[in-house]
Amino acid sequence: MDYNSFLNRDYKSLLDMPSTAKHPGFSLIHALILIVALGVISSLLIFISTDASANKNTSLQTSTAATEGALKDTSQITLPLSIPRETNFATNESAAVFTQTYDKDKAFTRIKHATKQSKDDSPWLRVKVKSGDALASIFKRHHLAPRELHEIMALGKNSANLKHLRPGDIVRFQVDKNQHLQKLVYNISPLKSLHIQRQGKIFTAAMQVKNIEKRSAYAIGKIKSSLFEAGKEAGLSDMLIMKMVNIFGWDIDFAQDIRKGDQFALIYEEQFLNGRKIKDGAILAAEFTNHGHTYRALRFTDANNHSDYYTPKGRSMRKAFLRTPVDFRRISSRFGNRHHPVLNRMRMHKGVDYAAKTGTPIKASGDGKIIFRGRKGGYGRTIIIQHGGRYSTLYAHMSRFKRGLTTGKHVRQGQIIGYVGQSGRATGPHLHYEFRVNGVHRNPLTIRLPNAAPIKKQYRDSFKRTASALLAQLDMHKQTRLAMYP
Numbered sequence: 001m002d003y004n005s006f007l008n009r010d011y012k013s014l015l016d017m018p019s020t021a022k023h024p025g026f027s028l029i030h031a032l033i034l035i036v037a038l039g040v041i042s043s044l045l046i047f048i049s050t051d052a053s054a055n056k057n058t059s060l061q062t063s064t065a066a067t068e069g070a071l072k073d074t075s076q077i078t079l080p081l082s083i084p085r086e087t088n089f090a091t092n093e094s095a096a097v098f099t100q101t102y103d104k105d106k107a108f109t110r111i112k113h114a115t116k117q118s119k120d121d122s123p124w125l126r127v128k129v130k131s132g133d134a135l136a137s138i139f140k141r142h143h144l145a146p147r148e149l150h151e152i153m154a155l156g157k158n159s160a161n162l163k164h165l166r167p168g169d170i171v172r173f174q175v176d177k178n179q180h181l182q183k184l185v186y187n188i189s190p191l192k193s194l195h196i197q198r199q200g201k202i203f204t205a206a207m208q209v210k211n212i213e214k215r216s217a218y219a220i221g222k223i224k225s226s227l228f229e230a231g232k233e234a235g236l237s238d239m240l241i242m243k244m245v246n247i248f249g250w251d252i253d254f255a256q257d258i259r260k261g262d263q264f265a266l267i268y269e270e271q272f273l274n275g276r277k278i279k280d281g282a283i284l285a286a287e288f289t290n291h292g293h294t295y296r297a298l299r300f301t302d303a304n305n306h307s308d309y310y311t312p313k314g315r316s317m318r319k320a321f322l323r324t325p326v327d328f329r330r331i332s333s334r335f336g337n338r339h340h341p342v343l344n345r346m347r348m349h350k351g352v353d354y355a356a357k358t359g360t361p362i363k364a365s366g367d368g369k370i371i372f373r374g375r376k377g378g379y380g381r382t383i384i385i386q387h388g389g390r391y392s393t394l395y396a397h398m399s400r401f402k403r404g405l406t407t408g409k410h411v412r413q414g415q416i417i418g419y420v421g422q423s424g425r426a427t428g429p430h431l432h433y434e435f436r437v438n439g440v441h442r443n444p445l446t447i448r449l450p451n452a453a454p455i456k457k458q459y460r461d462s463f464k465r466t467a468s469a470l471l472a473q474l475d476m477h478k479q480t481r482l483a484m485y486p
């Protein structure tokens with residue numbers, strides 16, 4: 001695989017926003033710097049690493065903390081930086097050292113070198129999983145013993161990961177001269193790998209998880225022309241600026257209300273791997289002063305690992321419902337009496353129609369439980385969500401449902417539930433959206449939306465401690481800001 005594109009791919013997958021070139025500066029230059037750095041480091045490491053080949057591909061790869069439940073484990077192993085085989089050493093001085101000092105079998109020169117001091121210098125086989133591949137077909141293709149496969153799959157929980165190989169995944173096998181498997185390494189994610197090793201007559205499995213170090217950073221800014229310019233000046237990525245907009249977007253209309261002189265302060269996480277910053281993390285605390293009014297938001301994560309933003313008093317920064325559950329082009333029909341275009345008579349329109357392209361994602365407007373998912377006469381493909389005892393929302397005319405969301409499943413606000421279409425009785429692609437309170441249809445465009453739930457009782461003490469620490473930090477940064485902009 002081309003290592004440049006590999007790095008870029010993983011870097012992009014870190015961002016929880018659409019990955020369209022948010023850090024255009026990263027791609028080529030950073031990758032080149034990395035490769036040069038790898039060349040230098042590798043020429044050092046290769047002499048001390050006893051199992052560099054086993055660890056290759058685990059270096060410099062990253063993932064989001066959200067996908068890595070195991071990251072909290074403090075017993076994590078940080079693997080040494082080692083050499084990805086993809087790295088091209090042909091133009092590198094250390095390559096010359098290799099070929100002069102070691103044998104001419106080019107295919108395994110580097111591997112043999114790297115494992116020279118290890119007990120087992122059997123070569124490694126690197127297999128890229130193809131579409132439709134399972135571990136069994138890979139074993140067969142490479143003439144590995146079915147009995148060994150069976151023993152590995154019988155290892156239980158850890159080796160269960162091998163049942164879910166995805167196309168493009170890399171599995172590495174160390175096979176001795178008798179064609180017996182010695183080791184198997186599977187990179188489950190850039191931070192997590194499964195290591196299966198022969199120990200005498202049995203195999204053992206171990207999970208290795210690389211540790212992401214989180215550091216807290218802060219930024220302060222004052223708007224002179226635009227929020228994005230002020231954010232850039234404060235050293236914030238577009239992603240962080242968008243996160244800030246999302247936190248305060250319920251109270252501040254960032255398209256209309258931003259004024260020269262508005263100020264902000266942020267405390268946010270930066271994530272590091274092997275001492276190198278890999279990405280920005282979550283905003284921990286934020287303050288925005290708009291038109292003389294100051295809003296403060298604090299992040300709190302509950303025991304179920306669900307994070308949300310609250311005011312210092314513990315009230316949610318969110319409303320319980322999104323005003324509009326779809327990014328629409330125009331409102332094609334409002335709530336109330338109208339002439340029905342298909343039925344050709346006056347009729348009460350009990351919802352709002354949002355015209356949007358077929359395939360536009362539809363979001364759950366609030367946290368709730370799916371109580372209906374299926375076809376419903378003129379509504380076509382429809383989902384109904386129940387939100388607590390009083391509220392329900394309905395989404396109709398979908399082209400398709402989001403996979404995996406069946407009746408009875410819980411959804412979060414903003415979670416994609418389906419896609420715009422024109423199933424049922426519809427003249428063009430649109431979302432028909434209904435909002436009911438105690439079973440009565442209400443106008444979703446004008447109804448006063450309730451606030452989302454405040455901090456739960458059982459978390460109040462814990463929230464207070466988190467909040468006071470974060471507020472103290474914000475205040476400290478405020479002093480800095482006052483000194484900078486008196």
Ligand SMILES: [Zn+2]
Binds near residue numbers: 351
């Ligand atoms: Zn409608």
